[in-house]
């Protein structure tokens with residue numbers, strides 16, 4: 001881990017109509033850091049990830065990824081809104097694992113993983129296949145390559161979702177409540193895979209989660225979001241055992257009891 005921020009939100013404002021979801025948010029993630037975002041429903045956690053995936057635009061402020069503005073392009077007298085080509089280039093640095101898996105239902109597991117590397121990165125079919133097979137091995141699904149998503153359990157589908165995101169070799173992996181759509185008995189297998197990635201790989205990881213115990217285990221830093229801002233942040237130890245803000249304490253009491 002280095003101190004260079006790979007992700008930086010600088011006074012970012014995001015509104016939906018009259019609702020201000022991000023309120024001059026300042027937020028940074030260092031290269032290699034594993035950061036969890038926790039907080040009440042509607043506090044803007046998923047919006048942060050959706051902005052990074054270029055699924056939502058911003059209303060004010062600047063987001064940079066690896067030192068380059070995400071939603072803007074520099075021009076001599078300042079920044080102008082980014083072109084589609086710029087967004088595409090920037091988006092390639094990030095991978096996302098969605099709450100609802102979002103696999104292509106009509107494609108096999110293997111094809112779900114090889115599709116973007118061949119179409120977007122221009123990998124040969126053979127190289128994409130080798131990469132997919134390695135990743136399926138990594139997430140414990142080497143024997144499921146020829147199945148279709150509906151033939152898999154939710155936990156297996158989510159592990160394919162993780163393999164698919166990794167196949168693009170992103171610099172940053174984003175997880176949006178990756179276990180919240182799963183039956184309780186399937187949560188563990190997905191958390192195990194994410195935990196293994198956090199421990200054994202130099203990836204930068206940003207995780208929105210309701211799994212407090214997991215956030216505590218895998219994170220270098222935990223951020224408590226409240227009404228579109230970081231109310232408090234620190235190491236898991238600091239935040240979970242000795243929060244300094246009443247609001248954090250109330251939230252943790254409500255979710256941990």
Ligand SMILES: Nc1ncnc2c1ncn2[C@@H]1O[C@H](COP(=O)(O)OP(=O)(O)OP(=O)(O)O)[C@@H](O)[C@H]1O
Nearest residue numbers: 016019021039040041042043044045046047048208
């Ligand atoms: N496309 C949209 N149009 C209008 N409002 C939206 C849109 N997307 C999100 N919102 C609203 O913005 C607020 C923040 O949403 P966001 O999904 O970031 O919250 P969250 O902290 O991730 O919540 P949760 O834990 O429930 O997923 C919510 O009030 C939500 O209803």
